[in-house]
Structure formats: structure tokens, C-alpha cells
Amino acid sequence: MDSEKEEAPVNWVATILFLVTGSIALIVVPAYGFMYGFDLFEWLTFAAFLFFSGTGITAGYHRLWAHNAYEAHPIVKYWLAFWGAASVQNSILVWASGHRTHHRYVDSKEKDPYSINRGFWFAHLGWMVRHYESSQEDFSNAKDLQRDKVVMLQHNHYLKFVFASTILLPMILGFLNGDVWGTLLLAGFFRLFLNHHFTFFINSLCHMWGKQPYTDTNTAKDNPVLALFTYGEGYHNFHHFFQTDYRNGVRWWQIDPTKWLINFWSRIGLAKNLRRTPAFKIREAMVKMQFQRAETSLQKVSNTADNSWKTVMENEYRQFLATMDEWTQLRGEWMKKQRENLTQKRESLMAKFDTSTVKSRFKELEYALRLQQDRLKQFNRMLATA
Ligand SMILES: [Zn+2]
Ligand SMILES: [Zn+2]
Known part of the structure; x- marks a missing residue:
């Protein structure tokens, strides 16, 4: 030993x-x-x-x-x-x-x-x-x-x-x-x-x-x-x-x-000052793991499986990554706006308007991500039983 x-x-x-x-x-x-x-x-x-x-x-x-x-x-x-x-x-x-x-x-x-x-x-x-x-x-x-x-x-x-x-x-x-x-x-x-x-x-x-x-x-x-x-x-x-x-x-x-x-x-x-990981970071980690698992199961059954699965799943994942990018970018903008809100009082009305637009888009993307995550989960389950 x-x-x-x-x-x-x-x-x-x-x-x-x-x-x-x-x-x-x-x-x-x-x-x-x-x-x-x-x-x-x-x-x-x-x-x-x-x-x-x-x-x-x-x-x-x-x-x-x-x-x-x-x-x-x-x-x-x-x-x-x-x-x-x-x-x-x-x-x-x-x-x-x-x-x-x-x-x-x-x-x-x-x-x-x-x-x-x-x-x-x-x-x-x-x-x-x-x-x-x-x-x-x-x-x-x-x-x-x-x-x-x-x-x-x-x-x-x-x-x-x-x-x-x-x-x-x-x-x-x-x-x-x-x-x-x-x-x-x-x-x-x-x-x-x-x-x-x-x-x-x-x-x-x-x-x-x-x-x-x-x-x-x-x-x-x-x-x-x-x-x-x-x-x-x-x-x-x-x-x-x-x-x-x-x-x-x-x-x-x-x-x-x-x-x-x-x-x-x-x-x-x-x-x-309780430290919390942003929800989107947690979701990102989970979806990445699910995609990785789906990919591994796909490779295992690649001989018998319908190839269209793979295409569909890869599209899902690409879509997810694009949503994630957009989200990260919007989040950055939103946080910048919030900082500006603190320093530039004159523009606060404009900034507030922008913030709310970004915020609602942010919510939409969050929802889209959740749906994509669910679909990936389903793929994983289907592949597990294939
Ligand atoms: Zn520890
Ligand atoms: Zn440990």
C-alpha cells in the first residue's frame, strides 16, 4: 500500500x-x-x-x-x-x-x-x-x-x-x-x-x-x-x-x-453579508453537467441511436449557450446601470427606465433557460432508458 x-x-x-x-x-x-x-x-x-x-x-x-x-x-x-x-x-x-x-x-x-x-x-x-x-x-x-x-x-x-x-x-x-x-x-x-x-x-x-x-x-x-x-x-x-x-x-x-x-x-x-451564488451561475453549472451527461450517453448508444437526437440536443445546447451569453451581457449592463444610478443623480430617471427594460428581458431569459434545462433533463432520461 x-x-x-x-x-x-x-x-x-x-x-x-x-x-x-x-x-x-x-x-x-x-x-x-x-x-x-x-x-x-x-x-x-x-x-x-x-x-x-x-x-x-x-x-x-x-x-x-x-x-x-x-x-x-x-x-x-x-x-x-x-x-x-x-x-x-x-x-x-x-x-x-x-x-x-x-x-x-x-x-x-x-x-x-x-x-x-x-x-x-x-x-x-x-x-x-x-x-x-x-x-x-x-x-x-x-x-x-x-x-x-x-x-x-x-x-x-x-x-x-x-x-x-x-x-x-x-x-x-x-x-x-x-x-x-x-x-x-x-x-x-x-x-x-x-x-x-x-x-x-x-x-x-x-x-x-x-x-x-x-x-x-x-x-x-x-x-x-x-x-x-x-x-x-x-x-x-x-x-x-x-x-x-x-x-x-x-x-x-x-x-x-x-x-x-x-x-x-x-x-x-x-x-x-451572507454570500449567495447568483442563481444563473448555479443554473449554468447544472445545465453544463446535464449536457455533458447527455453527450456521454449519446456516445455510448451512438451505434443504435437515432442520429437526429444528437443534432436536436446539440442545437439545444448551442441555444442555451447563446442565451447564457446574452444573459451575462445584460446582467453586466444592468449592474453598470445600478452603479450609475448611485453616482449620477441627474440621469437617474433615464437610467431607471433602462434598468427596468433590462430587468424584464433578464426575467424572460431566465425563464427560457429553465425550459432549456428541463428539455436537456428529458434528453438525459430518454437516453438513459434507450
Ligand atoms: Zn468547505
Ligand atoms: Zn470535501
């Missing part, structure tokens, strides 16, 4: 952490539950800790710090730094820097710190239990984070954050409830075990299992089942293509609790 895998020295801190939390979660917790039982308070604390630490990673470590997908109020930042630490996945700085490397070199066996091309186990957990070269700490891609006070505070006092959130807080809550150990075991250890593996699914299963509606240039997949366990991060194909978007499940109906949480914060003034 991989020679580096044999040679890289064991990371004992991580190895012992996973062994200890794993055995407590799988042996001690069930034994304790069998002997003493867990009460409602303990289960509710467990659920709250699971959600807070999970979203500490997804809304905090990942979308806020690794990708700058929105700006958060200091209250939210401290909250996320605290609960992110409860996930015991290293400091924000280390995590976000490694994650930026993952995006930049995704799937590279040498450079992607959790490359799926080194196997499920490596991407899930193996990459952390040895000191691999691919996961050496180097913060040259995280200078912005080194200027962030909250990030540096958490980085410099990381173990205190971990102790306070994972050990001390469950013990205090348990003490108040009359059973220190029950709360510590459930909200501290069992929660951490689940929290770890739910997050690790994003690096392992989300690069193996699911669909690729936006790009097939990397292994990331969209998977609604995994989104349930990962607070929305299961829409990983979208995320790898549009990484600065604060949403991973971009459609309104896609389960993405992290997106809802950030949205909620923005409504009450705790988050702002």
Missing part, C-alpha cells in the same frame, strides 16, 4: 483521544445506562450539546472561518468558538487552514489532507492518527484568521476551551441535576463520539456516495441522507463548486439546518 502510511509516526494524542472516547461511548455509556438509566434532563442536555457542537463546526469552523461565507457578530463568534472546541477537532486556525488545503487540492493523494483517493478509512479518521506530511500545519493560507481575535484566543487557549465545554460544563449541569456522571457520559463523551463521526462523514462518505449535479471535476457528492447527520453539509457537491456560499443545500427545500441557523442570526442582527 502507501509507503508514507507505514512510515508516518503515530499521533498518540489523537489516537488515545479516539480510543478513549470510542470505548467510553461504546462500553461505559451503555453499561451505565443499563445500571442507572439516563433521565430526561440528561437526554435533553445530550441533544443540545450534539446540536451546538455540530453547528459549532459547520456554521463556525467551516462556513464562517474556513470560507468567510458570512460575517458574524462577536457574540456569535464566541459562541461558535466555544462549541466548536467542544467538538475536539483542534483549534479553528488549524482546522480551517487544513480545510482550505482540502478544497484547493481536493482528491490529490499527496496534498489533500483527507483525500478520499487514499480510501474511506483514511479520509474518515486515518489521516488524524498519524503525522502525515499532507496534514502538516502551515498557516500561510489563513493569514486572515491569524488577525481574528476570537480565533487566536481560542487557538492559544484551546485545551482550556475543550475542558470547559466538554468536561466542566456537563459536570456542572450534572451536579445541578443531581448526577454528575450521567450528564458527563451522555452530553460529554457519547455526544462527542457521535459528533466526531458525523463530522468525519463529510470527509469520507460525502466524497463517495451521492449525486454530482454541479460538477464532476472532483469526488464531492450531494447526499440528502448524509445532510440529516451533518447539519446540511451533505450537499457537498454544491459546496465544493460554490465554496463561499453560506448555503450547502442551496434549494429552499433542502435540509440544511446550518443555513437556517445563519439565516436566523441574520434576521436578528447577529450575522450579515
Whole structure:
């Protein structure tokens, strides 16, 4: 197998952490539950800790710090730094820097710190239990984070954050409830075990299992089942293509609790400048993928298929590209007009008139694109059954 895998020295801190939390979660917790039982308070604390630490990673470590997908109020930042630490996945700085490397070199066996091309186990957990070269700490891609006070505070006092959130807080809550150990075991250890593996699914299963509606240039997949366990991060194909978007499940109906949480914060003034990919960019990516798929299926059945299909489909695609061009151009004009509106008040009446014309044409083209996309989809389906 991989020679580096044999040679890289064991990371004992991580190895012992996973062994200890794993055995407590799988042996001690069930034994304790069998002997003493867990009460409602303990289960509710467990659920709250699971959600807070999970979203500490997804809304905090990942979308806020690794990708700058929105700006958060200091209250939210401290909250996320605290609960992110409860996930015991290293400091924000280390995590976000490694994650930026993952995006930049995704799937590279040498450079992607959790490359799926080194196997499920490596991407899930193996990459952390040895000191691999691919996961050496180097913060040259995280200078912005080194200027962030909250990030540096958490980085410099990381173990205190971990102790306070994972050990001390469950013990205090348990003490108040009359059973220190029950709360510590459930909200501290069992929660951490689940929290770890739910997050690790994003690096392992989300690069193996699911669909690729936006790009097939990397292994990331969209998977609604995994989104349930990962607070929305299961829409990983979208995320790898549009990484600065604060949403991973971009459609309104896609389960993405992290997106809802950030949205909620923005409504009450705790988050702002939520970054969204323009809808036409998303559609462009989808149509391109559909065309590519149709082309591949056409090639497969080229001997038996009616050649006119190919002509029709190619015409559709050409039409789509032309619409796309026109749209992009109009959009540019529209945005220019909007800028002029701000600077040239005298011409504002004229500009406003122009803007509305462009706007309605823009809407028309958007509709035309949607129809073309539907037709391409139908072609793909027809070809799949041919
Ligand atoms: Zn990924
Ligand atoms: Zn990411």
C-alpha cells in the first residue's frame, strides 16, 4: 500500500483521544445506562450539546472561518468558538487552514489532507492518527484568521476551551441535576463520539456516495441522507463548486439546518453579508453537467441511436449557450446601470427606465433557460432508458 502510511509516526494524542472516547461511548455509556438509566434532563442536555457542537463546526469552523461565507457578530463568534472546541477537532486556525488545503487540492493523494483517493478509512479518521506530511500545519493560507481575535484566543487557549465545554460544563449541569456522571457520559463523551463521526462523514462518505449535479471535476457528492447527520453539509457537491456560499443545500427545500441557523442570526442582527451564488451561475453549472451527461450517453448508444437526437440536443445546447451569453451581457449592463444610478443623480430617471427594460428581458431569459434545462433533463432520461 502507501509507503508514507507505514512510515508516518503515530499521533498518540489523537489516537488515545479516539480510543478513549470510542470505548467510553461504546462500553461505559451503555453499561451505565443499563445500571442507572439516563433521565430526561440528561437526554435533553445530550441533544443540545450534539446540536451546538455540530453547528459549532459547520456554521463556525467551516462556513464562517474556513470560507468567510458570512460575517458574524462577536457574540456569535464566541459562541461558535466555544462549541466548536467542544467538538475536539483542534483549534479553528488549524482546522480551517487544513480545510482550505482540502478544497484547493481536493482528491490529490499527496496534498489533500483527507483525500478520499487514499480510501474511506483514511479520509474518515486515518489521516488524524498519524503525522502525515499532507496534514502538516502551515498557516500561510489563513493569514486572515491569524488577525481574528476570537480565533487566536481560542487557538492559544484551546485545551482550556475543550475542558470547559466538554468536561466542566456537563459536570456542572450534572451536579445541578443531581448526577454528575450521567450528564458527563451522555452530553460529554457519547455526544462527542457521535459528533466526531458525523463530522468525519463529510470527509469520507460525502466524497463517495451521492449525486454530482454541479460538477464532476472532483469526488464531492450531494447526499440528502448524509445532510440529516451533518447539519446540511451533505450537499457537498454544491459546496465544493460554490465554496463561499453560506448555503450547502442551496434549494429552499433542502435540509440544511446550518443555513437556517445563519439565516436566523441574520434576521436578528447577529450575522450579515451572507454570500449567495447568483442563481444563473448555479443554473449554468447544472445545465453544463446535464449536457455533458447527455453527450456521454449519446456516445455510448451512438451505434443504435437515432442520429437526429444528437443534432436536436446539440442545437439545444448551442441555444442555451447563446442565451447564457446574452444573459451575462445584460446582467453586466444592468449592474453598470445600478452603479450609475448611485453616482449620477441627474440621469437617474433615464437610467431607471433602462434598468427596468433590462430587468424584464433578464426575467424572460431566465425563464427560457429553465425550459432549456428541463428539455436537456428529458434528453438525459430518454437516453438513459434507450
Ligand atoms: Zn470535501
Ligand atoms: Zn468547505
